[in-house]
Amino acid sequence: MWQATEEVLAPIAIGAGILGTGGGGNPYIGQLRAREAIRRWGPVTVMAPEEVPEDARVVCVGGIGAPTVGIEKVRDLQSYHALRAIEDYTGERATALISNEIGGSNSVEVLIAAAQAGLPVVDADGMGRAFPEFQMKTFFVYGVPCCPMAIADEKGNSVIIRETITPHWAERLARATTIQMGCVACYAVAPMSAEQVRRTAVPNTLSLARDLGTAVQRARDEGEDTLSAILHTCPGRVLFSGKVVDLDRRTTAGFARGALSIEGLDAYSGQQMVIDFQNENLIARIDGEVVCTVPDLICAVASDLGEPVTTELMRYGLRVTILGFPAPELWTTPEGLEASGPAHFGYDTEYSPLKVQAG
Amino acid sequence: MWQATEEVLAPIAIGAGILGTGGGGNPYIGQLRAREAIRRWGPVTVMAPEEVPEDARVVCVGGIGAPTVGIEKVRDLQSYHALRAIEDYTGERATALISNEIGGSNSVEVLIAAAQAGLPVVDADGMGRAFPEFQMKTFFVYGVPCCPMAIADEKGNSVIIRETITPHWAERLARATTIQMGCVACYAVAPMSAEQVRRTAVPNTLSLARDLGTAVQRARDEGEDTLSAILHTCPGRVLFSGKVVDLDRRTTAGFARGALSIEGLDAYSGQQMVIDFQNENLIARIDGEVVCTVPDLICAVASDLGEPVTTELMRYGLRVTILGFPAPELWTTPEGLEASGPAHFGYDTEYSPLKVQAG
Secondary structure: OEEEOHHHHHHHHHHHHHHOOOOOOOHHHHHHHHHHHHHHHOOEEEEOHHHOOOOOOEEEEEEEEOHHHHOOOOOOOHHHHHHHHHHHHHOOOOOEEEEOOOOOOHHHHHHHHHHHHOOOEEEEEOOOOOOOOOOOOHHHHOOOOOOOEEEEOOOOOEEEEEEOOOHHHHHHHHHHHHHHOOOEEEEEEOOEOHHHHHHHOEEOHHHHHHHHHHHHHHHHHOOOOHHHHHHHHOOOEEEEEEEEEEEEEEEEOOEEEEEEEEEEOHHHOOOEEEEEEEOEEEEEEEOOEEEEEOOOEEEEEEOOOOOEOOOOOOOOOOEEEEEEEOOOHHHOOHHHHHHHOHHHHOOOOOOOOOOOOOO | OEEEOHHHHHHHHHHHHHHOOOOOOOHHHHHHHHHHHHHHHOOEEEEOHHHOOOOOOEEEEEEEEOHHHHOOOOOOOHHHHHHHHHHHHHOOOOOEEEEOOOOOOHHHHHHHHHHHHOOOEEEEEOOOOOOOOOOOOHHHHOOOOOOOEEEEOOOOOEEEEEEOOOHHHHHHHHHHHHHHOOOEEEEEEOOEOHHHHHHHOEEOHHHHHHHHHHHHHHHHHOOOOHHHHHHHHOOOEEEEEEEEEEEEEEEEOOEEEEEEEEEEOHHHOOOEEEEEEEOEEEEEEEOOEEEEEOOOEEEEEEOOOOOEOOOOOOOOOOEEEEEEEOOOHHHOOHHHHHHHOHHHHOOOOOOOOOOOOOO
């Protein structure tokens, strides 16, 4: 167990910005919101999955919407309201919370609700990264029901998605609700058991985000290479490096969708990388050839300071390095790939696991 | 009390088609569906509002969507599923049902759910006509909460609109859900008390629809004037008569919207009426001058047989007579007009009550 205090928020924001593969919401705004929550209600206890009591009732909370909208329409305390709504609906009180995704501001959304509710959080999440659609969680891939779930906005509106015939229908109805709520909302899913959490969550991801951010901060302080610090903490590799020369980004149907073009510099001079995204980076090609796809992580960081560059902050002219990390194992099984692989997003590309040199 | 048997469905369909002012869903499809339900589960007891027991819990059920879609995507038993969903959410069992609106197929939607659930229905509704938006019900105008309400589709999906800051937000969230469900769904609102029903419902409208239809049938059988039969049963007047020469009808944002142009014949020769509609007919103008607006009823019937012509069946070349009927009194108070008058629909027109000669 450890305490999520004000001090760990900055490293978590960096680490979750990297793991978010572009999405999950703006990490800095999340950091500021979590700081206010912890100042107001105190730090949050973080439990390893194996420390979760057998009789625990663990509620997954998170944000939903387009990250482009999230930087203008900042979330308030609606994750807490979604939590109370699902407790009210199910008649069960949560004894712990868990993050929906470790990417971006969603890594700390759970801390905000937990601080307000006075509950611990589990050091784990439902993705080990970020993904754009609600149903794309390891929980649901491995048999946890995705409904009932509650959605709440900052105004005081709340909706329960009570029952759906498929997990994708939950996403569809939740997305339509979110769009009406202003493209930014929070949700909470009916409680899970300790067994469900241990079997279906991606473990130790909040501490991984913290450790990644701490490594970046230390490298900056000591004038060392931030990229090496990242790759030393979380095994992966550099996919490309260059300058953003084009960005086609639209906020449509509740998502930020588009493509990013990077002109190679240094070792990559003369080459061009194009990355398609739907909130998160989905597929990276160099001169037309696929080099990395979902569910593996495609992460953009500023080439100098290792600062993650999320979808809503990406802009022309930035010098970025694109890192690739292998997906958590729960995503690379046949059922995991069916829910999160390139075909799910409409790409006629086989998933080919990213090769990373053994550390 | 009376029994809604198979035999009364045809007259109810005619009467509700007239009172529906164009909307409420296709009455003939509603009639066929209700016939199947009554054959399967038996006739439904209809209670006058004053016969509702003091401890009754009365659930309002109805259809939501665009009537243009409703004739291609026929409703199934989702009003029953919505009823069960709201009972499950509130923990209260309904002891009677009430119609959301007496217009079109919604007049019999309540009979379908009641037959299946084995419950009586109240001879009353929340409009005394049809209106396009969920929150436009006399119940909600006079203080009944519009949430929680449940929405269900024919596939097995269901959503609870749990809490909204205004009744209009309930409409907004319900509409977005309905669009995802295929633009056709059914809903059920949390139970009302007998006192709420008696104070806020438009009374005796199911029997009015039945009586209107019976009068039309009798006039047809006896070769008498169907229009006179209608106006004799329900005080109103002829606004216009002619041939449909233009119809601009789009299914958009979950509604059938547009305008209808009628070229005058006989006494109206040389004049043109234009009617704007949003599922229901909203405002009628003759040569640009307003002659009738919501909440008064603007009803199109075939000039020969008095058959109501609803929004989804309107077409070029039809000979129609446009009838006007005064709105139920609950709509003509200041709070009633605020929710249902021309200004609510964006028209810069004062409501001027339709003048009808005393019968």
